[in-house]
Amino acid sequence: MHQQFFVLINASIMKNYPSVIECMDSIRRHLLAHGVHASIGGQFQTVAHDQLSESYQMMSRLLNRQLSIVPPLLLDASYQASQGTAGNGDVEKHAESFAEMIRQRQKERFTLKLSEQLKKWQSENVRISELERFISVMTDTFGTLLSERNPWSRLELEEKSKQLFMKDSYAEFCDELLIWTEKCYEMLQAQNRKSGYELFQQIDGFVQMNMFSHVSITDLALKFHVSPSYISRIIKRYSQNTFVHYYMNLKIKEACRLLEDKPDMKIKELSEALSFSDQHYFSKVFKEYTGCSPTEYKDKMKGGGDSSSLL
Secondary structure (H helix, E strand, C coil): CCCCCCCCCCHHHHHHCCCHHHHHHHHHHHHHHCCCCCCEEECCCCCCHHHHHHHHHHHHHHHHHHCECCCCCEEECCCCEECCCCCCCHHHHHHHHHHHHHHCCCHHHHHHHHHHHHHHHHHCCCEHHHHHHHHHHHHHHHHHHHCCCCHHHHHHHHHHHHHHCCCCCHHHHHHHHHHHHHHHHHHHHHHCCCCHHHHHHHHHHHHHHCCCCCCCHHHHHHHHCCCHHHHHHHHHHHHCCCHHHHHHHHHHHHHHHHHHHCCCCCHHHHHHHCCCCCHHHHHHHHHHHHCCCHHHHHHHHHCCCCCCCCC
């Protein structure tokens, strides 16, 4: 949103002004008369040629910390104090809540809240440095989610986010920011458009890899970035069962496999290994799905019974 220039002036000019601020204000008004809106930082001191780069970097840092979206700033670096509005940390405070909306794919809520917040920050004359930190958090959040499949997406996002601050006004910045976040959400949605069967295979693989933990439909929704109701529909479509029946069926099949492979395994140990709340509940579910208790199943295995017809 701004360009920076480092200017040296003759010390004799200061004789015409009572202070550094008065001198800078005169320069600002002269530039404004020519249609140039400028914030100016200055310091009355002699600068050696070998100190030019260091002086520029120091002045640039001071200005960048103090610059706000409106109005132009005058900064006397001798006092390192600004006549602009001090930052209140509000931007950084909100950054994480917006990042969480991104992670939860809450596009409509994110857009509404961001539009409201941008108007509020304008009225508070937010510092540009705070906006830069806010955009950095948004870029990092979108980039992390998108780079799961396309590492180049993060680089593209970072480049686009830098271009936001090249706009001529805060209004243009806001418009471009809303367009940018809209495109980011579109990329997320495109990334998550998997075929139903592909998604079911991924769900099934995840559940089986986590057989010895408790996995809820909410866990799956968060893992695959879709709604719990969509998870439920996919499982019903490709397993012909509800999530609970599908999940319990996998658990009991694993219990049967363990009983066959480890006949000396105690029922309580088996129940705990498969993350059931207690042994009695496990035995009840086991009988519901196999027609016999875990103990009866073990006895059948010892007697050479066929387990294939039990599930």
